[in-house]
Amino acid sequence: xxxxxxxxxxxxxxxxxxxxxxxxxxxxxxxxxxxxxxxxxxxxxxxxxxxxxxxxxxxxxxxxxxxxxxxxxxxxxxxxxxxxxxxxxxxxxxxxxxxxxxxxxxxxxxxxxxxxxxxxxxxxxxxxxxxxxxxxxxxxxxxxxxxxxxxxxxxxxxxxxxxxxxxxxxxxxxxxxxxxxxxxxxxxxxxxxxxxxxxxxxxxxxxxxxxxxxxxxxxxxxxxxxxxxxxxxxxxxxxxxxxxxxxxxxxxxxxxxxxxxxxxxxxxxxxxxxxxxxxxxxxxxxxxxxxxxxxx
Amino acid sequence: xxxxxxxxxxxxxxxxxxxxxxxxxxxxxxxxxxxxxxxxxxxxxxxxxxxxxxxxxxxxxxxxxxxxxxxxxxxxxxxxxxxxxxxxxxxxxxxxxxxxxxxxxxxxxxxxxxxxxxxxxxxxxxxxxxxxxxxxxxxxxxxxxxxxxxxxxxxxxxxxxxxxxxxxxxxxxxxxxxxxxxxxxxxxxxxxxxxxxxxxxxxxxxxxxxxxxxxxxxxxxxxxxxxxxxxxxxxxxxxxxxxxxxxxxxxxxxxxxxxxxxxxxxxxxxxxxxxxxxxxxxxxxxxxxxxxxxxx
Numbered sequence: 001x002x003x004x005x006x007x008x009x010x011x012x013x014x015x016x017x018x019x020x021x022x023x024x025x026x027x028x029x030x031x032x033x034x035x036x037x038x039x040x041x042x043x044x045x046x047x048x049x050x051x052x053x054x055x056x057x058x059x060x061x062x063x064x065x066x067x068x069x070x071x072x073x074x075x076x077x078x079x080x081x082x083x084x085x086x087x088x089x090x091x092x093x094x095x096x097x098x099x100x101x102x103x104x105x106x107x108x109x110x111x112x113x114x115x116x117x118x119x120x121x122x123x124x125x126x127x128x129x130x131x132x133x134x135x136x137x138x139x140x141x142x143x144x145x146x147x148x149x150x151x152x153x154x155x156x157x158x159x160x161x162x163x164x165x166x167x168x169x170x171x172x173x174x175x176x177x178x179x180x181x182x183x184x185x186x187x188x189x190x191x192x193x194x195x196x197x198x199x200x201x202x203x204x205x206x207x208x209x210x211x212x213x214x215x216x217x218x219x220x221x222x223x224x225x226x227x228x229x230x231x232x233x234x235x236x237x238x239x240x241x242x243x244x245x246x247x248x249x250x251x252x253x254x255x256x257x258x259x260x261x262x263x264x265x266x267x268x269x270x271x272x273x274x275x276x277x278x279x280x281x282x283x284x285x286x287x288x289x290x291x292x293x294x295x296x
Numbered sequence: 297x298x299x300x301x302x303x304x305x306x307x308x309x310x311x312x313x314x315x316x317x318x319x320x321x322x323x324x325x326x327x328x329x330x331x332x333x334x335x336x337x338x339x340x341x342x343x344x345x346x347x348x349x350x351x352x353x354x355x356x357x358x359x360x361x362x363x364x365x366x367x368x369x370x371x372x373x374x375x376x377x378x379x380x381x382x383x384x385x386x387x388x389x390x391x392x393x394x395x396x397x398x399x400x401x402x403x404x405x406x407x408x409x410x411x412x413x414x415x416x417x418x419x420x421x422x423x424x425x426x427x428x429x430x431x432x433x434x435x436x437x438x439x440x441x442x443x444x445x446x447x448x449x450x451x452x453x454x455x456x457x458x459x460x461x462x463x464x465x466x467x468x469x470x471x472x473x474x475x476x477x478x479x480x481x482x483x484x485x486x487x488x489x490x491x492x493x494x495x496x497x498x499x500x501x502x503x504x505x506x507x508x509x510x511x512x513x514x515x516x517x518x519x520x521x522x523x524x525x526x527x528x529x530x531x532x533x534x535x536x537x538x539x540x541x542x543x544x545x546x547x548x549x550x551x552x553x554x555x556x557x558x559x560x561x562x563x564x565x566x567x568x569x570x571x572x573x574x575x576x577x578x579x580x581x582x583x584x585x586x587x588x589x590x591x592x
Binding site: 026031036037038041069103110117139142143145156158193 | 311315322323325326328329331332333334337364365392394402403406413415433434438441442447448449450451452453454455456457458460461462479483487488497556587
């Protein structure tokens with residue numbers, strides 16, 4: 001993994017742009033993704049030149065495209081080009097799908113040709129430190145029409161992530177992720193991860209029917225273990241026996257600290273991560289320990 | 297006006313791109329406006345090579361940039377380049393301001409260099425027909441952190457505008473704009489215009505403190521006449537003596553029909569439009585009538 005990582009330079013991340021099935025050189029200045037965030041995206045972890053969870057990501061993209069009435073690129077082409085970007089190595093591939101150009105103002109064109117971008121990015125640096133998180137002041141608004149899908153209207157996440165900062169300062173400033181509540185006060189997610197809590201032997205995770213994203217790692221977990229989807233209050237998080245962040249790039253991360261509350265590594269987590277490691281090669285556990293804890 | 301309009305072709309709309317104070321050739325694929333809608337925009341009506349309401353638009357852009365902690369380009373450069381795009385004629389200039397590239401995922405870079413795009417577009421075709429509007433099913437979510445400013449997270453407007461369609465069919469299909477309510481049910485705006493209602497001699501307009509945009513034409517009107525800003529119910533709209541749509545490109549438009557309700561032209565509107573014509577050369581009234589009714 002280390003060897004291939006050196007090939008992936010964030011400063012020169014490979015990117016390819018397409019309109020429909022045709023490779024093009026530039027994104028037009030009237031692209032609707034740029035103008036209105038009129039698009040969807042997927043961020044996929046690749047291993048050894050392949051994207052093991054392509055189907056999960058593509059299915060979510062399809063659901064989002066159905067909701068927004070966005071045209072999709074040809075799947076076989078998108079997958080082949082995405083995996084080519086990995087050059088046989090590990091890394092993260094982002095697929096950004098926009099409605100392309102056209103239309104009159106907000107009105108989408110009746111026959112849009114999708115413009116889509118593939119880009120390769122380095123894996124986040126591994127860390128063995130449990131994650132420190134904090135509560136964000138920025139709330140998520142309630143919008144069932146956009147909930148669950150991974151659309152490109154992400155200013156709420158940008159504002160929330162800016163509150164968290166770089167994680168370099170001490171105290172609460174050491175936080176590297178932020179927990180977000182809805183405008184109604186219920187806990188929804190971290191800025192770039194879904195959240196699970198454990199009480200005794202009962203797992204729960206917030207519903208994503210009014211806001212939040214239906215993460216692919218969250219979906220995988222719901223297939224592996226019994227997890228109740230419900231509204232989660234701040235107290236449900238703060239009284240949990242374990243608090244976990246999950247996403248498709250970082251895998252399964254335990255939270256070590258939230259304000260005054262701290263958590264020791266929980267055995268249930270190690271079991272989950274072993275299951276994940278056997279299901280997805282990118283998350284295989286190194287022989288020396290319980291596997292990397294990564295957070296970008 | 298007709299002569300200069302022929303110079304402006306939507307198919308080849310002039311566009312200029314800048315990073316900070318430097319003109320550049322392309323928008324990078326990792327632009328944060330493209331990725332997250334991390335930006336703001338202004339759509340300005342120009343007349344005779346100038347943008348008469350530049351200051352109003354720039355002030356709103358400044359408010360939005362303060363809210364999102366976005367860096368601004370140099371104002372004098374932005375104005376000069378924007379007015380050059382008009383080539384001495386009439387037209388619409390759009391300024392799209394993005395946070396540029398960089399950062400780790402949602403986290404904005406600490407010292408972002410703004411990437412901004414100016415583009416010229418034709419004036420909407422004049423029409424003397426009062427506007428037919430309909431109610432949209434898509435609601436606006438309540439998000440005080442983003443309310444009022446003209447940010448680039450506009451999927452709600454895209455979905456709502458798609459409901460309205462092209463205005464070419466009969467019946468409700470003749471609608472050319474859609475009225476939007478918040479998820480709480482109060483009336484907020486049209487997809488691309490603010491709304492005013494008249495009851496007797498009392499004007500009111502929805503508050504834009506929880507959702508909606510603080511339009512420049514709305515702001516101008518609030519300085520000219522007494523208008524109460526309040527929550528507006530559907531019944532307030534349907535029982536109004538006049539229903540008006542306003543924005544910086546189209547000016548002041550009376551609604552002629554909404555479902556079963558229809559309105560004759562109201563004398564208060566003509567007075568308002570005369571005041572506007574004397575304040576802003578782009579909205580001057582032709583000698584033959586009360587001025588164009590425009591709707592893109």
